[in-house]
Amino acid sequence: MKKNMTGTLEKIVASYREQRGNVIFLLQETQGAFGYVPKEAVEYFSEELDIAASKFYGVTTFYSQFRSKPTGKNVIVACCGTACHVKGAEKISSSLRRELSLPEGEDTSQDGEFTLEMVACLGTCSVAPVVLINGDVRGKTSSDKVVREVRALRKKKS
Amino acid sequence: MKPAIEVRVCMGPAGISAGGKDVIEAFGATLARAGVSAEVKERCSTHQVGCMGLCARDVLVEVHVDGEKTVYQYVKADMVQRIVDEHLVGGAPVREWLVDETYENFYRKQVKIVLSDCGVLDPEDIDGYIAAGGYGALRDILANRAPEEVINEIKGSGIRGRGGAGFPTGIKWDLARKTKGDVKYIICNADEGDPGAFMDRAVIEGNPHSVIEGMLIGAYAIGARQGYVYIRAEYPLAVERLKLALGQARERGFLGKDILGADFTFDIEVKLGAGAFVCGEETALIASIEGQRGMPRPKPPFPISKGLWQRPTVINNVETLANIPYIMRKGAAWYASFGTEKSKGTKVFALTGKIKNPGLIEVPMGITLREIIEEIGGGIEGGKALKAVQTGGPSGGCIPASLLDMNVDYESLAKVGSIVGSGGMIVLDEDDCMVNVAKYFVHFTQEESCGKCVPCRVGTKRLLEMLERITKGQGREGDIERLEALSDGVRTTALCGLGQSAPNPVLSTIRYFREEYEAHIRDKKCPAKVCKDLLTYSVDAALCKACGVCKKECPAGAIAGEKKQPHSIDPSKCIRCGICFDVCKFKSVERH
Numbered sequence: 001m002k003k004n005m006t007g008t009l010e011k012i013v014a015s016y017r018e019q020r021g022n023v024i025f026l027l028q029e030t031q032g033a034f035g036y037v038p039k040e041a042v043e044y045f046s047e048e049l050d051i052a053a054s055k056f057y058g059v060t061t062f063y064s065q066f067r068s069k070p071t072g073k074n075v076i077v078a079c080c081g082t083a084c085h086v087k088g089a090e091k092i093s094s095s096l097r098r099e100l101s102l103p104e105g106e107d108t109s110q111d112g113e114f115t116l117e118m119v120a121c122l123g124t125c126s127v128a129p130v131v132l133i134n135g136d137v138r139g140k141t142s143s144d145k146v147v148r149e150v151r152a153l154r155k156k157k158s
Numbered sequence: 159m160k161p162a163i164e165v166r167v168c169m170g171p172a173g174i175s176a177g178g179k180d181v182i183e184a185f186g187a188t189l190a191r192a193g194v195s196a197e198v199k200e201r202c203s204t205h206q207v208g209c210m211g212l213c214a215r216d217v218l219v220e221v222h223v224d225g226e227k228t229v230y231q232y233v234k235a236d237m238v239q240r241i242v243d244e245h246l247v248g249g250a251p252v253r254e255w256l257v258d259e260t261y262e263n264f265y266r267k268q269v270k271i272v273l274s275d276c277g278v279l280d281p282e283d284i285d286g287y288i289a290a291g292g293y294g295a296l297r298d299i300l301a302n303r304a305p306e307e308v309i310n311e312i313k314g315s316g317i318r319g320r321g322g323a324g325f326p327t328g329i330k331w332d333l334a335r336k337t338k339g340d341v342k343y344i345i346c347n348a349d350e351g352d353p354g355a356f357m358d359r360a361v362i363e364g365n366p367h368s369v370i371e372g373m374l375i376g377a378y379a380i381g382a383r384q385g386y387v388y389i390r391a392e393y394p395l396a397v398e399r400l401k402l403a404l405g406q407a408r409e410r411g412f413l414g415k416d417i418l419g420a421d422f423t424f425d426i427e428v429k430l431g432a433g434a435f436v437c438g439e440e441t442a443l444i445a446s447i448e449g450q451r452g453m454p455r456p457k458p459p460f461p462i463s464k465g466l467w468q469r470p471t472v473i474n475n476v477e478t479l480a481n482i483p484y485i486m487r488k489g490a491a492w493y494a495s496f497g498t499e500k501s502k503g504t505k506v507f508a509l510t511g512k513i514k515n516p517g518l519i520e521v522p523m524g525i526t527l528r529e530i531i532e533e534i535g536g537g538i539e540g541g542k543a544l545k546a547v548q549t550g551g552p553s554g555g556c557i558p559a560s561l562l563d564m565n566v567d568y569e570s571l572a573k574v575g576s577i578v579g580s581g582g583m584i585v586l587d588e589d590d591c592m593v594n595v596a597k598y599f600v601h602f603t604q605e606e607s608c609g610k611c612v613p614c615r616v617g618t619k620r621l622l623e624m625l626e627r628i629t630k631g632q633g634r635e636g637d638i639e640r641l642e643a644l645s646d647g648v649r650t651t652a653l654c655g656l657g658q659s660a661p662n663p664v665l666s667t668i669r670y671f672r673e674e675y676e677a678h679i680r681d682k683k684c685p686a687k688v689c690k691d692l693l694t695y696s697v698d699a700a701l702c703k704a705c706g707v708c709k710k711e712c713p714a715g716a717i718a719g720e721k722k723q724p725h726s727i728d729p730s731k732c733i734r735c736g737i738c739f740d741v742c743k744f745k746s747v748e749r750h
Contacts, residue, residue: 022449059451065433126516
């Protein structure tokens, strides 16, 4: 494990002890620091706190917030809430999957440039369908607009 | 004396996504530049107010000149210059940009209690809330009223849980007060997981102090010293504003030891949810706060007797708590004067879907669905016909257009097979397939099922498989009856509310739209033309202008055609994505 990673994990364990041993808190802090919950972190916690690794994996796989792999450089969050659904959210996500050539069950493009996350509802239903691109809201959007933006982001890089 | 000018720009997510940030910046820059001199600038305070409700018209900008309010709609950054020049400098509002009749209609039938200060007060400023009477109820109670009196007032108001189940809040508090135990907790459930619902987000973002004051009053009534707000991590702005508000309340002595000099100690901690719909269920929510997987357990014991860390615990929804300060300030009788005999007060709904004016609305219980859809919502978008209104999210049902004159309250909605729920209200039009809607919700509950009990884990999966088959044209005779029988089994035997209510979308769509199921099963047709596998696309050669756009856009290479020759679609290659249908400007692509 890298040295700076150990340092971060030590700090997280310290604040965890203050939080009466809240595993969710521990994992949220970990994800906050690394963008995902690395396997090495779980092994470290398991060793350090004498808690079975399965307990951590039980929590990370239960809650949709936790990721086991890093995200791509650009993160697109597609809302699939009810209002978005009836306004064509499915079309947007399937266009994006095609555009990014995401294989079944994968959410990150092979070049590591893009991650497409699906979320149950962003609570911005009045401007459905909604997509977040790197944290910025795009309301009343369409597959056309989103795909164009993805292409622009890709161009910027090259 | 120069006029006192205030500019309020709607900056909810809808406002932001319509360009609210640019509008605010433009106002800042233009006011400074236009020599609405430094002096005037000082008097201008540009509040970042919360949701004003009519998000469809964003960016909404309120301009107050000497207390006189003018509202502009659809404001873009490039319109700011003219508003400043003509209105703020010249004194004459820009008439053609003002809100129209729709805006008036949107508000006329509404009664704002919970939302009365949302979009009016600056949510990041505790002084604004205090000046509007905030924390006054708390001050009065701590000085003059016993916990039992508070409980009686709440009982008298008739308010019921706004999270969906509708349990009377006063009775819940009374039970908690009477439960023996020196440590008790109050939890605010802000895990607004229903897709299509955002009133809790709006309340916390628009007026976080009302929730905090509501929790304080609840804590005093039941005898709790510690509270928690369990809030979705998907609502970053709400979390930020809540934490800011808690800090301010602590500074002013509304939270902490010996609050306002009384023998009452209470504080609130924020707990972030990690994304699990089932955590809206109270026993699952408790497990999640304790750091476990959020899995429900059988009740009894109810959280009232054994909740968080085995201690007596009251769990109230955001909207319920935000009502409390207003009830205590104005009295139970005032609150009970709104609503019906059994459903008192108001309810906030998130009106969305195929409606002209989507937004956040607060209406008295008992209002008719027609008033909401036609008068407040302005009717259906694009001149289409209303088909159904879905209430209560994945736990609720679809109400057909024929029942538009029904009242909206706990009892009436239950009677037609739906629920008030947390307040999502999604309007569906003729282009929506009801089998698809049922499939959408069952897909959701199946994914969110925690897996603990068999009826929910296996039952929702089998329901989903059947619905998937039907929408793929593989439906069989007897499927409707099988869906009904299985739904009944899941409904009556699942462990928690998630499973028990999961079949509601299926049952209510079968009840009112049986013929649509039959069309899918028998004729292998989707009348609303939504279910992909039941559609075919072709080109009408007479209308085709051979522009080549569809051919270029088709991701499957299924369209052939030379220049100046009508194009055609190869059904064996077509993946039915519908892109050609969307991109054709000449309406030559047909969908059957």
